[in-house]
Amino acid sequence: MSDRIDVLKTYKTYVGGKFPRSESDRTYKVNNSNDKVVANACRCTRKDVRDAVLAARTASKDWSGRSAYNRGQVLYRIAEMLEGRKDQFIRELELLGMKSKEAVYEVELSVDRLIYYAGWTDKYPQVFGTVNPVASSHFNFSAPEPTGVVGIIASDEDPLLSIISLIAPVIAGGNTCVILASESNPLPAVSFGEVLHASDVPAGVVNILTGYREEMVDHLSSHMDVNAVLNTIFDKETRKLIDENASISVKRVVHYDSKNWADDTHENPYLILDFQETKTTWHPVGV
Amino acid sequence: MSEKTKKNEGEATANGSAKPTSPNADLKHDFASFWNYSPAPESSDFVEIREQYQHYIDGSFSVPAKKRYFKSINPATEEVLAEFAEGTSEDVDKAVKAARKAYDKVWSKLPARERGKYIYRIARMIQERARELAIIESMDGGKPIRESRDVDVPLAAAYFFYYAGWADKLDYAFPGRKAEPVGVCGQIIPWNFPLLMLAWKIAPALATGNTVVLKPAETTSLTALKFAEICMDAGLPAGVVNIVTGAGQTGAAIVDHPDINKIAFTGSTEVGKIIQKSLAGTEKKFTLELGGKGPNIIFEDASVDQAVEGIVNAIFFNQGHVCCAGSRLLVQEGIADKLIKKLKQRMETLIVGDPLDKNTDIGAINSKMQFNKINEYIEIGIKEGATIHQSNSSSLPDKGYFCKPTIFTGVAQSNRIVQEEIFGPVLTIQTFRTPEEAVEKANNTPYGLAGGIWTDKGSKIFKISQKLRSGVVWANTFNKFDPTSPFGGYKESGVGREGGLHGLYPYVKLK
Structure with missing residues (x-):
C-alpha cells in the first residue's frame, strides 16, 4: 500500500457557469450510508436562491432562442462528457455507500437518458405542434415554447440519475433551471455541475444549489421570476406550501410521484411538455 | 384651381415633388353631419323570458335549497330581466352528486361514438335557436346584436360541433398514450361571452367523457339556462350537465367541493390566484384563463x-x-x-x-x-x-x-x-x-x-x-377565434389551453 494521502474534494455550488460557495459561507456535513462524514456541502441561503434565479433568467433568452438542433447537440455533449467521467461518478456513488454494480447501472442509465432527451429537442415540436384548420381565411398554427425559468426540488433517491431525469426534459425544452439538490445526497449533483460546465451548456442554463430544503423551498417557490416548479418531495405540507406560493404569480407546478428513477416512465416527451407553453399564431391568407 | 389642390401643393416632399395623394385624402369620416342612421332594432317579441329561473340539476330545474334569488338586469335599460336562483353549498353538493352519479352510471359507460352524437345534437340545436340565443345574449349582457348574432352564437355551436367529433377519436390525439376522463369537472365562466365560454368549457369536457357542474356569471345567467333547455331537448342523460347559478360564493363552493376532479375557470387574474391557492395541496387538476x-x-x-x-x-x-x-x-x-x-x-x-x-x-x-x-x-x-x-x-x-x-x-x-x-x-x-x-x-x-x-x-x-x-x-388581424385554434395565456394570464387538440389535455388523464 502506498502512503499517499488522498486529495479530498471541496464541493461547492454551480451558479451562472461558476462554482461559488454559498454567500453565507455556511456548510453542512454530508454522511454516507455508514454515517461517516464524506464531505462538507454548501448550506445555501435565500440570497443564493436569488442569485441562481437571476442567472437562470439571464441565460433564458439565449438558450430558448437556440435552434432545436443545437440544443440537441449540447445535450448529447453532456452525455459524452458523462460517459468520459463514468469512473469518477461510479467511485463517488460507491463512496456514498452504493454497491458497485448498482453504481455502474445508475451512471450508464444516466448517460443513456441524456441521449434519449437529446434526440427529442427537434421532434417534440413536430409531435405536439399543430396546424389548425380554422374556418376563416388564415394560416393558423400552434407550437410549443419554453415556459421560462423552472425551479426544481430534487429527489433523495438515485442522486445522479434522478437529477438528470429532472434536468434533461426541462432544458431539452429550452427552459433554464435552478435545482435544489438532494439535502442528504447532494454530492453527485454538484459533480454533475462540473460535467455541465465542460459540455457547451451556456452559463446559467442549469444552476445547482445545496443546503437545507426548509431554508430554500419557500423562497424558490415564491420567487416572482420563477415560472414553474418541479417538485419530487412527497411531504404533504411541502407540496401545499409550493402550491400556495405558486399561486402568487400563477406558476405552473408539477409534483412527481415516482421513487423509482430507473423506471422507463421517466423517458417520455410528455415530461418535456410539462414545461412548455403553446403559442398560436394567426396569419391572414390572401393576395 | 380648387382650394384642396392648393393645399396639397403646399405639402411638397423633401425633393420638391408634389406629395402623392388621393383626391379624398383629407376627407374626414364625417358621416354624422350628412346623415343619421335610423334605428334598426332586432325584434325581441318572440323571445320568452320567464320571471324566475331555477338551477338545472340532474336533468330538471330545481328550486334552490335556501330559496333565495337574485335579480339580473338588462344593462342597456337598467330594467330587471329575470330572477335567478342563488346557489349555496347545498345546491352545489346536489349538483356534484348528480354529476358523479351520471359519470359513474351513464356517461363513462356510453360508447364514445354515442357520446359524440349527443354533442352533435346540442350543436345543431344551438344553430336552430341561434336567433333567440343571440337576442337574449344581447339583452342580458349588453353586447351588440351584430356580435352576438355573428360571433358568440355561431362560434358556440361550432365549438360543440368540433369537439363532438373528437369523442370517438381520442386515441389519435395523444401519441403513445391512452386518454381517460378525469371525472366531474367544476366550471366557472365569466360574463363577457356567456354562451361562448360555456361552449368552450362544456364541449371538450363532454367529448372526453366527463360530466360537469357549471356556474355562469351572476350578471349573465340566462343563456346558460336556455342551454339547459337544449340539453333536455337533446335528451342528454340527466346529471351530465348541471348548471348552478350564483355569484362568487357559489363559485367558491364549487372550487372547494371535495368530489370535483377538475376546475376550469375563466375570469380575472385576481380571482384566478385565489382559486389556485385554494386548490393547493389537493389532487384537483385545474385550468385558468385569466386577464x-x-x-x-x-x-x-x-x-x-x-x-x-x-x-x-x-x-x-x-x-x-x-x-x-x-x-x-x-x-x-x-x-x-x-x-x-x-x-x-x-x-x-x-x-x-x-x-x-x-x-x-x-x-x-x-x-x-x-x-x-x-x-x-x-x-x-x-x-x-x-x-x-x-x-x-x-x-x-x-x-x-x-x-x-x-x-x-x-x-x-x-x-x-x-x-x-x-x-x-x-x-x-x-x-x-x-x-x-x-x-x-x-x-x-x-x-x-x-x-x-x-x-x-x-x-x-x-x-x-x-x-x-x-x-x-x-x-394583421385581431380578436379572431376558432374551435380548432388553441387559446390561453403565458405568465399570469393563466394555465392550460382551450380550443383545438390542445384543449383536450385539461380534461383527460393520460395512461
Missing part, C-alpha cells in the same frame, strides 16, 4: 387603414370586455401622428347605443360595477397625467351603462392604465422606435394572453411573434 393587457404593435410598414380597423376591433369589440383585447397600442414613431389622427376620425363613426340595434358598434357596459370600474380607471388615467380623447359624435342613451370609446396618449409604461386590465373600451397609446423596444414594452406586464402585430413584412411578423410572451399572436 390580459394585450399589446397591439403597429410597425411603420403596416397598412395604416387596415391597422386602424384592427385597432378598433382589438379594443372596442364587445365594449372592450375581452380578456385578450388589444388594450395597449404600440405605434412606431414615424406613423404615430398619422395613425392616431385616423384612429380619432374612425372613433367618431362608432355608434354607441342600443345593443339590439343592428347598427350599434358598441353596446352597454355589462354591469354597474364594471361601469364604475371603467370610469374609475379613466379618472386614474387623467390623474396620472395622460391625455384623454373620447369620441364626440355619438350621444349616449339616457338610461343604461354606456361608455364612449376612449384613448389615452402620453402614457408611461409604469402607469396603472398601462399595467392593469381595465376590461372596457379604453386604449392606451405608446410609441416605439425599434422592434426591440416594441418587444420590450409588449412583454413588460405580468400578463401574456394575446397580442397583435401589424406589418407588411412576413419575416418581421414571425420574428416578433416568436419574441412575444403570449399564448396567441394575431398578425
Whole structure:
C-alpha cells in the first residue's frame, strides 16, 4: 500500500457557469450510508436562491432562442462528457455507500437518458405542434415554447440519475433551471455541475444549489421570476406550501410521484411538455 | 384651381415633388353631419323570458335549497330581466352528486361514438335557436346584436360541433398514450361571452367523457339556462350537465367541493390566484384563463387603414370586455401622428347605443360595477397625467351603462392604465422606435394572453411573434377565434389551453 494521502474534494455550488460557495459561507456535513462524514456541502441561503434565479433568467433568452438542433447537440455533449467521467461518478456513488454494480447501472442509465432527451429537442415540436384548420381565411398554427425559468426540488433517491431525469426534459425544452439538490445526497449533483460546465451548456442554463430544503423551498417557490416548479418531495405540507406560493404569480407546478428513477416512465416527451407553453399564431391568407 | 389642390401643393416632399395623394385624402369620416342612421332594432317579441329561473340539476330545474334569488338586469335599460336562483353549498353538493352519479352510471359507460352524437345534437340545436340565443345574449349582457348574432352564437355551436367529433377519436390525439376522463369537472365562466365560454368549457369536457357542474356569471345567467333547455331537448342523460347559478360564493363552493376532479375557470387574474391557492395541496387538476393587457404593435410598414380597423376591433369589440383585447397600442414613431389622427376620425363613426340595434358598434357596459370600474380607471388615467380623447359624435342613451370609446396618449409604461386590465373600451397609446423596444414594452406586464402585430413584412411578423410572451399572436388581424385554434395565456394570464387538440389535455388523464 502506498502512503499517499488522498486529495479530498471541496464541493461547492454551480451558479451562472461558476462554482461559488454559498454567500453565507455556511456548510453542512454530508454522511454516507455508514454515517461517516464524506464531505462538507454548501448550506445555501435565500440570497443564493436569488442569485441562481437571476442567472437562470439571464441565460433564458439565449438558450430558448437556440435552434432545436443545437440544443440537441449540447445535450448529447453532456452525455459524452458523462460517459468520459463514468469512473469518477461510479467511485463517488460507491463512496456514498452504493454497491458497485448498482453504481455502474445508475451512471450508464444516466448517460443513456441524456441521449434519449437529446434526440427529442427537434421532434417534440413536430409531435405536439399543430396546424389548425380554422374556418376563416388564415394560416393558423400552434407550437410549443419554453415556459421560462423552472425551479426544481430534487429527489433523495438515485442522486445522479434522478437529477438528470429532472434536468434533461426541462432544458431539452429550452427552459433554464435552478435545482435544489438532494439535502442528504447532494454530492453527485454538484459533480454533475462540473460535467455541465465542460459540455457547451451556456452559463446559467442549469444552476445547482445545496443546503437545507426548509431554508430554500419557500423562497424558490415564491420567487416572482420563477415560472414553474418541479417538485419530487412527497411531504404533504411541502407540496401545499409550493402550491400556495405558486399561486402568487400563477406558476405552473408539477409534483412527481415516482421513487423509482430507473423506471422507463421517466423517458417520455410528455415530461418535456410539462414545461412548455403553446403559442398560436394567426396569419391572414390572401393576395 | 380648387382650394384642396392648393393645399396639397403646399405639402411638397423633401425633393420638391408634389406629395402623392388621393383626391379624398383629407376627407374626414364625417358621416354624422350628412346623415343619421335610423334605428334598426332586432325584434325581441318572440323571445320568452320567464320571471324566475331555477338551477338545472340532474336533468330538471330545481328550486334552490335556501330559496333565495337574485335579480339580473338588462344593462342597456337598467330594467330587471329575470330572477335567478342563488346557489349555496347545498345546491352545489346536489349538483356534484348528480354529476358523479351520471359519470359513474351513464356517461363513462356510453360508447364514445354515442357520446359524440349527443354533442352533435346540442350543436345543431344551438344553430336552430341561434336567433333567440343571440337576442337574449344581447339583452342580458349588453353586447351588440351584430356580435352576438355573428360571433358568440355561431362560434358556440361550432365549438360543440368540433369537439363532438373528437369523442370517438381520442386515441389519435395523444401519441403513445391512452386518454381517460378525469371525472366531474367544476366550471366557472365569466360574463363577457356567456354562451361562448360555456361552449368552450362544456364541449371538450363532454367529448372526453366527463360530466360537469357549471356556474355562469351572476350578471349573465340566462343563456346558460336556455342551454339547459337544449340539453333536455337533446335528451342528454340527466346529471351530465348541471348548471348552478350564483355569484362568487357559489363559485367558491364549487372550487372547494371535495368530489370535483377538475376546475376550469375563466375570469380575472385576481380571482384566478385565489382559486389556485385554494386548490393547493389537493389532487384537483385545474385550468385558468385569466386577464390580459394585450399589446397591439403597429410597425411603420403596416397598412395604416387596415391597422386602424384592427385597432378598433382589438379594443372596442364587445365594449372592450375581452380578456385578450388589444388594450395597449404600440405605434412606431414615424406613423404615430398619422395613425392616431385616423384612429380619432374612425372613433367618431362608432355608434354607441342600443345593443339590439343592428347598427350599434358598441353596446352597454355589462354591469354597474364594471361601469364604475371603467370610469374609475379613466379618472386614474387623467390623474396620472395622460391625455384623454373620447369620441364626440355619438350621444349616449339616457338610461343604461354606456361608455364612449376612449384613448389615452402620453402614457408611461409604469402607469396603472398601462399595467392593469381595465376590461372596457379604453386604449392606451405608446410609441416605439425599434422592434426591440416594441418587444420590450409588449412583454413588460405580468400578463401574456394575446397580442397583435401589424406589418407588411412576413419575416418581421414571425420574428416578433416568436419574441412575444403570449399564448396567441394575431398578425394583421385581431380578436379572431376558432374551435380548432388553441387559446390561453403565458405568465399570469393563466394555465392550460382551450380550443383545438390542445384543449383536450385539461380534461383527460393520460395512461
